[in-house]
Amino acid sequence: MSERRRPFGVHVVLAAASLAMVAPFVWQAVTSLKTLSGATRVPPSLLPEWRWDNYAKVFELLPFGDQFLNTVVMAAGRVAGQVLFCSMAAYAFARLRFPGRNLLFGVFLSVLMVPPQLFVIPQYQIMSSLGWLNSLQAIIVPGLFSAFGVFLLRQFFLGLPRELEEAARLDGAGPVRIYWSIMLPLARPGLVALAILVLLWAWNDLFWPLVVNTDPDKMTLSAGLAALQGQYQTDYPVLMAGSLIASLPVIAVFVFLQRQFIQGIATSGSKG
Amino acid sequence: MTATAEKRLTRAAHAARRRPSRTEALWGYVFIAPTGLGLAVFYLWPVLQTAYFSFTEWGAFGGHTWTGPANYARLVADPEVGRAVLNTLAYTGLGLVGIPLAIVFAALLNLPGLRGVAVYRTAFFLPVVTMPVAVAMLWRWLYNGDYGLVNQVLALVGVDGPNWIADPATAMYALVVVGIWSSIGYNLIIFLAGMQAIPKELYEAAGLDGAGRVRQFFSVTLPMLSPTAFFISIVSVIGSLQLFDLVFVMTGSGQAARANPAYSRLQTVVQLFYERAFVTDDRGYAAAIVIALLLLIAALTVLQFRLQRRWVHYV
Numbered sequence: 001m002s003e004r005r006r007p008f009g010v011h012v013v014l015a016a017a018s019l020a021m022v023a024p025f026v027w028q029a030v031t032s033l034k035t036l037s038g039a040t041r042v043p044p045s046l047l048p049e050w051r052w053d054n055y056a057k058v059f060e061l062l063p064f065g066d067q068f069l070n071t072v073v074m075a076a077g078r079v080a081g082q083v084l085f086c087s088m089a090a091y092a093f094a095r096l097r098f099p100g101r102n103l104l105f106g107v108f109l110s111v112l113m114v115p116p117q118l119f120v121i122p123q124y125q126i127m128s129s130l131g132w133l134n135s136l137q138a139i140i141v142p143g144l145f146s147a148f149g150v151f152l153l154r155q156f157f158l159g160l161p162r163e164l165e166e167a168a169r170l171d172g173a174g175p176v177r178i179y180w181s182i183m184l185p186l187a188r189p190g191l192v193a194l195a196i197l198v199l200l201w202a203w204n205d206l207f208w209p210l211v212v213n214t215d216p217d218k219m220t221l222s223a224g225l226a227a228l229q230g231q232y233q234t235d236y237p238v239l240m241a242g243s244l245i246a247s248l249p250v251i252a253v254f255v256f257l258q259r260q261f262i263q264g265i266a267t268s269g270s271k272g
Numbered sequence: 273m274t275a276t277a278e279k280r281l282t283r284a285a286h287a288a289r290r291r292p293s294r295t296e297a298l299w300g301y302v303f304i305a306p307t308g309l310g311l312a313v314f315y316l317w318p319v320l321q322t323a324y325f326s327f328t329e330w331g332a333f334g335g336h337t338w339t340g341p342a343n344y345a346r347l348v349a350d351p352e353v354g355r356a357v358l359n360t361l362a363y364t365g366l367g368l369v370g371i372p373l374a375i376v377f378a379a380l381l382n383l384p385g386l387r388g389v390a391v392y393r394t395a396f397f398l399p400v401v402t403m404p405v406a407v408a409m410l411w412r413w414l415y416n417g418d419y420g421l422v423n424q425v426l427a428l429v430g431v432d433g434p435n436w437i438a439d440p441a442t443a444m445y446a447l448v449v450v451g452i453w454s455s456i457g458y459n460l461i462i463f464l465a466g467m468q469a470i471p472k473e474l475y476e477a478a479g480l481d482g483a484g485r486v487r488q489f490f491s492v493t494l495p496m497l498s499p500t501a502f503f504i505s506i507v508s509v510i511g512s513l514q515l516f517d518l519v520f521v522m523t524g525s526g527q528a529a530r531a532n533p534a535y536s537r538l539q540t541v542v543q544l545f546y547e548r549a550f551v552t553d554d555r556g557y558a559a560a561i562v563i564a565l566l567l568l569i570a571a572l573t574v575l576q577f578r579l580q581r582r583w584v585h586y587v
Contacts, residue, residue: 007387010380014388017377018395021453025398027421028410040419043427089307098300104308111315115514115569117542117562121325121555122318145310175299204403206517207542211550222405226521229409236413243406254401258394261401265458266465 032240039237051237058228058242063217067224068245073136074209074220075202078143079195086149087191091179093150094157095165105154111147120211127212138212139220143202149194152267156190157183193264196257203250221246325559336556343560353561355536356544357568362444363451363540364512364572370452371504374459375497379489381460382467393464396457404454408521411450412437437522443534450518455511459504466500467493495585502584506576513569516542541565 031039032055033048058064092098093105123142132138160183168178184191209220216224225246229239254261326343328336347353377396381389399407414421417435426433436446470493478488519540523529532538541561549558 007383007385010383010386011388014377014380014392018392021395021398021457024410024414024421024453025402027414031413042419042424044419044421044424085306085310088303092300092303096296096300096303098297101300104304107316108307108311111311114315114319115510115562115566117514117545118322118566119315119318120562121549121559122321123314124550125321126314142310142314145307145314147307147311147315150307175296175303179303200401204405206405206520207546211546222403225403225405225409229412229521229524236416236419239409240413243403243409247401247403247406250401250403251398254397255394258390258397262393262397262461265400265461 028240028244031237032244034237036235036237054237054241055245057235057238058245061238062224062228062242064221064224064242064245066217067219067221070136070139070213070218071203071220071222074139074143075199077136077140078202079198081140081144082146082149082198083191083195085144086146086194087153087184087187088179089150090153090157091183094154095178095183096175108147108150112151116207120208123208124211132212134213134215134218136218139209142208143198143205146198148268149198152194153187153190155267156187160186189260189263190267192260193267196253196261196264197268199253200250200261322559323563325556326563328556328559330553330555332553339556343557344564346557347560347564352539352544353541353564356539356541357564359444359537360513360515360540360542363448363515364509366444366448367451367455367508367512368505369448370456371459371501371508373452374456374504375463375494375501377456378460378463378467379493382464393457393461396460398457399454400457402454404517405521407450407454408518411446412522415446437538438532438534440534440537443537447518447522447538451512451515455508459508462504463497463500466497470496496587498584499586502576502580506573509572509576510569513565513572514542515540516546519543520546541568 030046030048033051034045034054035049035051038045038049038051089108093101093108119142127133127138130137132141164182164186165178168182173182204222205220206222206226210223210226213219213223216227219227225242228242325336327338327340329339329342330336380386381392415436417423417433417438420433420436422436423433434442437443474492474496475488478492483491519538520543523532523535523538529535542565545558545561545565548554548561
């Protein structure tokens with residue numbers, strides 16, 4: 001094997017591709033620090049003009065602080081809800097026996113196959129009749145329940161050893177205790193993977209928040225940003241600053257939790 | 273052999289000893305209750321309602337009347353729907369180019385002894401975790417006909433680039449490039465996981481038979497990876513058919529969007545659904561549009577399952 005001959009050409013290809021992946025973000029950051037006239041100069045300057053006030057302007061144009069908080073609360077609520085509810089259901093489907101278990105699991109799974117747009121109009125009606133339009137509940141509550149999460153965690157629970165559980169049962173522990181003190185700690189990698197995926201999807205979600213919350217100060221970041229670009233199409237430096245701030249938190253989480261992120265995606269992709 | 277048989281016997285003995293008690297069944301129902309009720313109220317019942325709504329017409333104040341298949345008749349004759357379906361199919365079909373690209377990059381990253389894999393992987397993954405709205409906005413800027421970086425770079429080599437997303441000739445291709453750019457990292461990670469699951473012995477055997485690295489890629493890696501590729505193609509097609517965020521941000525909506533000369537080349541089925549359901553409040557018609565989308569997704573998924581016999585190898 002010619003271990004030494006191979007890499008150079010490979011590195012050239014991979015480096016070029018990586019540049020294509022990263023360069024747009026660099027250009028976004030550079031543009032976000034330019035004046036409008038600097039950004040529209042031809043030929044363009046590759047250097048920023050350090051106009052930090054573009055970032056302040058985002059907060060003037062939009063209730064950006066509110067939207068940031070809305071997004072954090074929504075994402076945290078959905079993550080907490082799904083991790084709890086999905087793990088409960090997944091544990092029951094994997095480890096408890098009750099009449100109709102397989103049938104019910106099939107019904108849960110059927111939700112996975114339906115494109116989400118089919119839920120939207122009736123969900124909107126529900127929110128409207130509860131008086132929940134333009135509220136945090138509207139963007140959190142439907143996201144507390146997920147067939148995907150149940151499916152993902154059930155795979156984890158099925159893979160856990162039975163011995164501990166049986167020992168606990170012999171000691172007189174009931175299902176609740178076994179779930180809480182034995183299964184949950186053991187399934188931690190699965191719970192983390194689900195939490196990360198839910199965070200990613202919630203943070204980036206556009207359609208549902210756009211539909212239910214139309215008051216600017218009840219919007220999430222992605223909906224607020226989409227609305228901002230509709231109104232201020234020309235001020236690209238400000239738009240670039242806004243979109244950088246909005247996507248940065250998840251990118252930061254990704255950089256810190258890379259391995260769990262990648263494992264989460266890889267798990268979501270395996271058919272298990 | 274006997275060991276597994278024995279294990280099976282003990283497990284059967286355990287199961288027999290541990291008859292499902294009434295409390296266990298009760299707790300089973302309690303544990304699935306929150307998600308079960310949530311899915312029923314917010315997901316299962318809504319599907320049926322949407323199906324029902326697709327046979328109704330909505331008045332100005334939210335009431336609706338049964339109109340039978342009128343919405344579907346209107347849908348079939350609506351040129352806007354036809355265009356949106358064709359655009360969505362074009363985006364879906366062209367986007368499939370991203371799959372072989374992801375395989376090639378995954379294969380390069382999988383080379384033994386390659387350094388810097390973590391750095392490359394991070395670069396590919398960055399667009400996957402970035403907010404789609406931000407991605408769309410960023411590319412809208414890159415594609416800008418006058419000041420966009422894409423045309424500035426082209427100008428360096430003497431090419432006068434078009435106004436990418438406002439030119440009917442280029443808009444769809446420009447969109448597909450963004451779609452591939454933002455999903456390639458996701459596909460790559462799954463292919464990489466698939467490649468690492470291929471048994472080393474297969475490569476050793478192929479090597480003994482005199483197959484070089486390229487030959488090994490085509491006769492071992494690709495066939496062994498075909499189930500993963502099948503999974504990715506199912507997921508990509510379903511996802512592409514639901515395209516919304518990118519187009520919504522790139523074209524905007526309403527009057528401003530219609531001012532874009534390439535609008536009719538970009539509008540997707542879900543975007544049309546959004547407009548009918550929540551901008552013009554034509555919810556019965558919107559319901560018919562998503563039911564049609566469901567049928568389209570089902571048809572293409574069944575088609576792919578039919579075709580898989582020709583190219584997917586299961587061990």
